[in-house]
Amino acid sequence: xxxxxxxxxxxxxxxxxxxxxxxxxxxxxxxxxxxxxxxxxxxxxxxxxxxxxxxxxxxxxxxxxxxxxxxxxxxxxxxxxxxxxxxxxxxxxxxxxxxxxxxxxxxxxxxxxxxxxxxxxxxxxxxxxxxxxxxxxxx
Amino acid sequence: xxxxxxxxxxxxxxxxxxxxxxxxxxxxxxxxxxxxxxxxxxxxxxxxxxxxxxxxxxxxxxxxxxxxxxxxxxxxxxxxxxxxxxxxxxxxxxxxxxxxxxxxxxxxxxxxxxxxxxxxxxxxxxxxxxxxxxxxxxxxxxxxxxxxxxxxxxxxxxxxxxxxxxxxxxxxxxxxxxxxxxxxxxxxxxxxxxxxxxxxxxxxxxxxxxxxxxxxxxxxxxxxxxxxxxxxxxxxxxxxxxxxxxxxxxxxxxxxxxxxxxxxxxxxxxxxxxxxxxxxxxxxxxxxxxxxxxxxxxxxxxxxxxxxxxxxxxxxxxxxxxxxxxxxxxxxxxxxxxxxxxxxxxxxxxxxxxxxxxxxxxxxxxxxxxxxxxxxxxxxxxxxxxxxxxxxxxxxxxxxxxxxxxxxxxxxxxxxxxxxxxxxxxxxxxxxxxxxxxxxxxxxxxxxxxxxxxxxxxxxxxxxxxxxxxxxxxxxxxxxxxxxxxx
Numbered sequence: 001x002x003x004x005x006x007x008x009x010x011x012x013x014x015x016x017x018x019x020x021x022x023x024x025x026x027x028x029x030x031x032x033x034x035x036x037x038x039x040x041x042x043x044x045x046x047x048x049x050x051x052x053x054x055x056x057x058x059x060x061x062x063x064x065x066x067x068x069x070x071x072x073x074x075x076x077x078x079x080x081x082x083x084x085x086x087x088x089x090x091x092x093x094x095x096x097x098x099x100x101x102x103x104x105x106x107x108x109x110x111x112x113x114x115x116x117x118x119x120x121x122x123x124x125x126x127x128x129x130x131x132x133x134x135x136x137x138x139x
Numbered sequence: 140x141x142x143x144x145x146x147x148x149x150x151x152x153x154x155x156x157x158x159x160x161x162x163x164x165x166x167x168x169x170x171x172x173x174x175x176x177x178x179x180x181x182x183x184x185x186x187x188x189x190x191x192x193x194x195x196x197x198x199x200x201x202x203x204x205x206x207x208x209x210x211x212x213x214x215x216x217x218x219x220x221x222x223x224x225x226x227x228x229x230x231x232x233x234x235x236x237x238x239x240x241x242x243x244x245x246x247x248x249x250x251x252x253x254x255x256x257x258x259x260x261x262x263x264x265x266x267x268x269x270x271x272x273x274x275x276x277x278x279x280x281x282x283x284x285x286x287x288x289x290x291x292x293x294x295x296x297x298x299x300x301x302x303x304x305x306x307x308x309x310x311x312x313x314x315x316x317x318x319x320x321x322x323x324x325x326x327x328x329x330x331x332x333x334x335x336x337x338x339x340x341x342x343x344x345x346x347x348x349x350x351x352x353x354x355x356x357x358x359x360x361x362x363x364x365x366x367x368x369x370x371x372x373x374x375x376x377x378x379x380x381x382x383x384x385x386x387x388x389x390x391x392x393x394x395x396x397x398x399x400x401x402x403x404x405x406x407x408x409x410x411x412x413x414x415x416x417x418x419x420x421x422x423x424x425x426x427x428x429x430x431x432x433x434x435x436x437x438x439x440x441x442x443x444x445x446x447x448x449x450x451x452x453x454x455x456x457x458x459x460x461x462x463x464x465x466x467x468x469x470x471x472x473x474x475x476x477x478x479x480x481x482x483x484x485x486x487x488x489x490x491x492x493x494x495x496x497x498x499x500x501x502x503x504x505x506x507x508x509x510x511x512x513x514x515x516x517x518x519x520x521x522x523x524x525x526x527x528x529x530x531x532x533x534x535x536x537x538x539x540x541x542x543x544x545x546x547x548x549x550x551x552x553x554x555x556x557x558x559x560x561x562x563x564x565x566x567x568x569x570x571x572x573x574x575x576x577x578x579x580x581x582x583x584x585x586x587x588x589x590x591x592x593x594x595x596x597x598x599x600x601x602x603x604x605x606x607x608x609x610x611x612x613x614x615x616x617x618x619x620x621x622x623x624x625x626x
Contacts, residue, residue, distance in 0.1 A: 001374060001375075001376070003375070003376040004339070004375045004376065004377055005306065005376055005377055007308070007309040007310050007567060007570060007571075008567050008570075008571055009567075010339055010560065010563045010564045010567050011564065011567050011568060011571065011590075012593070018571070018575075021574065021575045021576075022571070022574055022575075025574035025575070025576075041376050042376070043306060043372060043376055043377055043378045044306075044378070046306070083308075084309075089494060090299075090493075090494040090515065091299065092299070093299045093302065093303060093308075094302070094303070094308045094309075095308060095309055096308055096309040097306075097308040097309060098309070108373075108374075108376070109372075109373040109374075109376060110373065111369055111370055111372075111373035119362055120362070120402075120403070121362070121365075121366065122404075123365070123369035123404060125369065125372050125373045
């Protein structure tokens with residue numbers, strides 16, 4: 001499967017030049033860029049592992065790209081995303097989120113159905129990734 | 140009146156003699172009045188009957204929407220009636236429209252029950268709209284004071300929390316209304332939901348008149364829709380939703396349907412404007428208690444928002460709905476099949492999304508409106524839009540909006556998934572280009588054509604709908620145009 005979270009997952013994977021332009025856009029808005037990674041991209045896995053704090057004081061896209069590269073190099077088989085945080089009034093939240101790395105083999109999810117009375121079904125989306133021993137911690 | 144410092148003393152005995160006085164003589168016209176920060180302000184477009192002066196017509200509107208009746212009543216003297224009288228304080232001719240005036244009226248805060256749209260509207264758009272001395276009357280805009288706003292819950296969820304719950308940032312959301320809107324069985328209907336979500340949409344939507352008809356009862360619809368939603372989530376890794384319309388005959392029925400939607404794991408429910416203001420506020424409170432997004436379809440509004448001479452402007456409805464507590468509201472597309480002048484739409488979108496809306500006559504905004512921390516409403520653009528207009532939609536409507544392509548998804552020649560994919564690719568490529576600093580207004584068609592080289596569904600969509608536009612003059616436009624000045 002191809003995970004389609006994030007702003008640009010329906011496009012061909014972004015090149016480094018394209019990632020740099022998106023980083024520059026975030027910096028131009030005054031947003032802080034952050035990098036996070038995980039093996040378990042369950043849609044409700046909110047807290048991916050932070051590659052350090054958001055880079056509040058780094059205003060140079062090249063510097064941000066070095067952090068993105070370092071995270072990708074250290075975690076080549078994991079999902080890596082870039083986030084942009086906006087601290088301005090009325091937002092105070094994430095304004096951008098896009099993937100910059102994905103594992104060569106994306107394990108995907110299983111839809112588990114628990115059948116109940118009255119044709120009712122309780123659904124659980126289960127990550128295949130968390131079934132793998134190496135993903136149980138640090139995911 | 141006689142006990143207010145600085146006001147001329149009047150002969151109260153003469154003022155309250157039985158009989159009929161002009162409204163301006165009864166105290167409803169006060170050109171020197173300075174509105175207080177706590178006053179509710181309204182501006183009406185008035186069209187007086189022939190021979191009725193605009194000041195008298197404005198005073199009559201103030202009177203009939205607050206304390207007055209047609210004749211003098213001595214019981215006024217039992218109250219602090221000066222406080223409760225609404226005061227018409229300004230009348231301006233409508234630019235370029237003889238026979239019409241904008242009448243500004245101030246209402247004392249204590250005229251209104253806290254947190255009640257029903258009470259507010261019973262005064263402001265109550266009897267006064269049928270008043271004979273006026274040929275026509277339109278409520279153009281209101282300023283709700285912070286003191287009154289703070290008595291309202293506001294949106295159950297709001298844009299920020301909705302995006303955090305959906306894990307969806309940095310681009311407009313994508314939706315589609317299921318078609319045909321009536322007649323599908325539950326099983327077939329769920330198929331459309333699944334295909335559209337799997338293909339790349341974030342949301343699918345019931346239409347306003349899908350409730351619980353013989354061809355598809357509501358429980359069946361909910362069960363099949365949630366099968367489609369959950370399968371699409373598992374296959375894409377994205378949070379998906381479908382607006383389950385819980386509109387029904389009674390509050391008890393609506394609560395029952397909303398509870399079932401929640402139990403099935405839906406992130407969102409939907410109501411129609413026709414259920415009424417009180418029912419909308421009840422559902423907003425339910426949605427806040429139950430962590431649900433509340434979508435409002437504005438069914439019925441065009442009966443009173445569209446004609447400029449009489450009715451209620453939609454920017455006022457949008458304001459009331461933000462106070463009432465909905466999270467989504469259909470607010471126009473500019474380029475689609477439904478009414479929408481770009482400046483009017485801009486004023487409505489600002490009303491939904493900004494924390495403070497400054498006066499802007501060119502956008503139809505007559506007053507500064509601070510929103511006092513009420514959450515933001517996500518506007519929804521729906522009706523006759525397609526992937527080929529993506530650069531225009533993003534330019535006009537911005538990022539915090541749900542773009543809904545019903546026919547533009549389901550009518551795709553290669554199927555529903557292809558239709559959804561075409562829209563998603565068009566959207567992502569346009570956001571990416573905008574962020575890269577490209578001039579999407581002018582380069583948009585080229586950006587789409589370039590993407591269509593590698594995306595067959597987008598190519599087919601552009602070929603199918605390439606020249607479809609709905610280029611008619613708007614009936615609801617603004618009255619103020621920018622005039623170039625030297626300073």
